[in-house]
Amino acid sequence: MDMYLLSCAGGATRCGRSVTEPPVARSQTGHSPRIIKKIHRHAIRTTENSDVSQLNEIHKTTLDNGLTVVMREMHHAPVASFWIWYRVGSRNEVSGITGISHWAEHMLFKGTPTYPQGEFDKAVAREGGVFNGMTWIDFTTYFETLPSDRIDLALRVEADRMVHAVFDPEEAELERTVIIAERQGNENNPEYLMGEALQAAAFQAHSYHHSVIGWQCDLETMTRDQLYGHYRTYYTPNNAVVAVAGDFESDTMLARIQELFGGIPAGPTLPPFTAQEPPQRGERRVTVEGPGSTSYLEIAYRAPRATDPDYYPLVVLDTILGGAKGMSLWGGGASNRSSRLYRALVEADLASDAGCGINSTVDPYLFSFSATVREGRTLPEVEAALLAEVARVMDDPITEAELQKAIKQTRAQFAYSSESVTDQGYWLGFSELVADVSWFETFLDKLTAVTVADVQRVAQTYFKPALRNVGWYVPANGQGAPPEGAEIGHAGEVEHADEEMEAQ
Numbered sequence: 001m002d003m004y005l006l007s008c009a010g011g012a013t014r015c016g017r018s019v020t021e022p023p024v025a026r027s028q029t030g031h032s033p034r035i036i037k038k039i040h041r042h043a044i045r046t047t048e049n050s051d052v053s054q055l056n057e058i059h060k061t062t063l064d065n066g067l068t069v070v071m072r073e074m075h076h077a078p079v080a081s082f083w084i085w086y087r088v089g090s091r092n093e094v095s096g097i098t099g100i101s102h103w104a105e106h107m108l109f110k111g112t113p114t115y116p117q118g119e120f121d122k123a124v125a126r127e128g129g130v131f132n133g134m135t136w137i138d139f140t141t142y143f144e145t146l147p148s149d150r151i152d153l154a155l156r157v158e159a160d161r162m163v164h165a166v167f168d169p170e171e172a173e174l175e176r177t178v179i180i181a182e183r184q185g186n187e188n189n190p191e192y193l194m195g196e197a198l199q200a201a202a203f204q205a206h207s208y209h210h211s212v213i214g215w216q217c218d219l220e221t222m223t224r225d226q227l228y229g230h231y232r233t234y235y236t237p238n239n240a241v242v243a244v245a246g247d248f249e250s251d252t253m254l255a256r257i258q259e260l261f262g263g264i265p266a267g268p269t270l271p272p273f274t275a276q277e278p279p280q281r282g283e284r285r286v287t288v289e290g291p292g293s294t295s296y297l298e299i300a301y302r303a304p305r306a307t308d309p310d311y312y313p314l315v316v317l318d319t320i321l322g323g324a325k326g327m328s329l330w331g332g333g334a335s336n337r338s339s340r341l342y343r344a345l346v347e348a349d350l351a352s353d354a355g356c357g358i359n360s361t362v363d364p365y366l367f368s369f370s371a372t373v374r375e376g377r378t379l380p381e382v383e384a385a386l387l388a389e390v391a392r393v394m395d396d397p398i399t400e401a402e403l404q405k406a407i408k409q410t411r412a413q414f415a416y417s418s419e420s421v422t423d424q425g426y427w428l429g430f431s432e433l434v435a436d437v438s439w440f441e442t443f444l445d446k447l448t449a450v451t452v453a454d455v456q457r458v459a460q461t462y463f464k465p466a467l468r469n470v471g472w473y474v475p476a477n478g479q480g481a482p483p484e485g486a487e488i489g490h491a492g493e494v495e496h497a498d499e500e501m502e503a504q
Contacts (some may be wrong), residue, residue: 011475016078055100056436059250059429065266066238068256069313070437072245074421075090078245081145081425082154084162087241088234089138090212091362097222100230102135103179107227109133110171112164117171117213120157121313127153135212138362140234141431143475145422148247152256158242160261162235172224178221181215190292190473191370197286197469198298202366206277236267243429246421247315277302277364285470295373296430296473297351297382299390299460303367304358306434313454314358314367314462316406320398320455322356324409327417344389345371354467366469370464379472394459397452411444 089101111117124131129146131154144154186192196211203209213219242261244253280302304310320324323336336355337405338344345351351371358367369390373382418427431440 018459034205036095040425042301050397055215058441059254060432060437061254063258063262064235064265065262066236066240067257067261067264069254070241070243070432070433071248071250071253072424072428073248073250074245074424075247077421078147078148078247079145080144080151080244080248081144081420082151082158083141083243083429084158085139085141085241085243085429086234087433088140088230089136090210090214091205091207091504092234093210093214094220097214097226098210098218099179099183099212099228100218100222100227101140101173101234102214103219103222104227104231104235105133105135105140105142106175106179107167107231108161108165110168110175111186113166114160114164119311123153123157129153137208137212137286137365139430141429143422145246145425145427151244151246151248155256155260155419159264162237162261165231165235165265167224167228167231169224171369172227175223176219179213180216183219184490186213188292190290190475191287191296191298193290194286194288194296194298194471194473197288198300199366199471201284201471202469203277205492206275206363208277208363208365209360213471222227233270237261237264238266241432243349243425243432245424245428266393267365272279273363280467280469282466282475283468283470283491285472286473287474288476289476292475293384293477294375295379295475296471297371297373297379297386298364298368298471298473299370299383299386300368300469300471301464301467302357303365303462305362305364306439307444308364310458310461311358311360313450313458315410315447316403316450317393317455317459318356318358318367319406319410320402321393324406324413325357327413328419328423340389340393341369341371341386344385347384348385349374350377350385354386360430379474383470383472384404390459390463394456394463400452403450403452403455407450410447414443414447 025201050105057072059069060071061069062071078291090098109117109120111119115123121131124144124146127146127150129144129150131142131144134140142158144151144157146154150317199211200209242257244257260275303314319339321340323339323342339355341354341356350373353372355366356369359365369386371382371386373379417423427440428437431437
């Protein structure tokens with residue numbers, strides 16, 4: 001399933017074929033050095049007069065107001081990256097205010113009394129830095145990467161706008177127009193339309209049901225006061241994680257964070273998130289019709305959260321079926337030409353593109369397959385071939401050679417994704433948000449422990465026919481469409497459905 005992470009840089013970026021998060025709208029790694037990829041193992045230790053813990057060279061502490069701080073010193077180049085993460089995304093939205101987290105993120109770039117609109121941008125540029133902000137289903141985050149002797153600017157700005165963002169009513173209205181135009185632009189992408197419909201079908205109770213940008217009806221009716229209320233509820237120290245990586249001294253950095261953030265009052269205790277998606281009791285199918293001449297297929301199965309032990313065998317399976325994915329914010333990835341899906345669909349001239357992906361999420365999400373139907377081929381043909389590959393990995397164990405190749409490729413992508421100071425800051429904060437920092441530090445160990453039996457077990461567990469959600473994008477001219485009334489059965493053959501499957 002293609003997800004869209006939304007960035008203040010202006011636009012939505014696909015992340016459905018990434019193990020973690022997608023690239024932001026523009027690359028901003030110009031000042032980030034390469035780092036040593038070897039991870040040194042240390043025991044956790046706690047200092048006598050502080051709750052600062054060291055795990056694999058990571059320092060972690062919690063301030064009295066609830067702010068979590070994770071830091072990693074990296075003295076390889078005079079650069080530092082400061083991230084602040086808020087535990088709020090589209091997961092925390094309800095009908096009527098979908099898209100509010102993304103809109104609120106836009107408003108934080110509209111200025112504060114100390115840093116009026118545009119002043120922060122100019123200040124970062126003067127200091128030779130880069131910055132951005134992003135919203136996704138599980139989080140909203142902002143970062144600045146600067147020369148290390150200028151990183152204090154990032155701390156001052158983020159502490160200021162945690163409390164003092166203006167949310168000017170006129171600016172809120174202007175941003176409404178921008179975001180609605182952004183959504184309408186997304187709707188020109190057939191894969192976005194199909195992905196949104198399939199996501200809504202896959203989730204009935206959980207708020208992963210809707211996309212990050214939200215429904216247009218909500219974007220048209222939300223008020224400035226709702227936006228501001230959302231900001232004041234979730235932009236609080238006890239709902240935030242600060243992650244810092246780079247060239248600094250940890251004691252000095254922590255003291256400065258305490259000075260700037262420690263006096264901000266903790267916000268209200270947020271109610272626990274209790275929504276759970278009920279078991280799926282049968283295949284669900286959606287068809288989206290629209291302009292164009294190309295048909296698209298997407299099939300999504302329920303997948304476990306990032307902290308589930310089954311997550312790691314599914315990551316390996318993702319690499320075997322669809323190729324190793326770039327795990328960095330800035331994209332990348334290895335060629336997928338040796339993957340099973342590429343050989344079965346692209347080399348067979350059924351599809352011009354094929355892949356799959358699993359995301360790292362707080363709650364159970366989706367493992368998704370996608371294919372672009374080649375001209376002259378049909379959706380039923382491509383779906384049958386894709387499902388045959390799914391059945392194959394369920395019925396027949398992968399080989400030990402396939403397993404080791406997939407682990408090696410994924411380890412390489414993981415190493416590439418943590419090369420820069422900016423990437424390290426990202427991983428520290430993201431890991432703490434979806435699990436804790438040990439999730440990042442133990443990722444390679446858990447990946448390497450995956451066995452052939454683990455891969456087949458998770459395929460048989462999660463890829464059952466009754467658990468799949470199938471999406472077809474059918475162009476208006478009927479290219480690649482099935483015969484009227486036809487449906488693909490579990491074995492891949494064309495069957496005539498006695499009744500239409502309702503997409504909830």
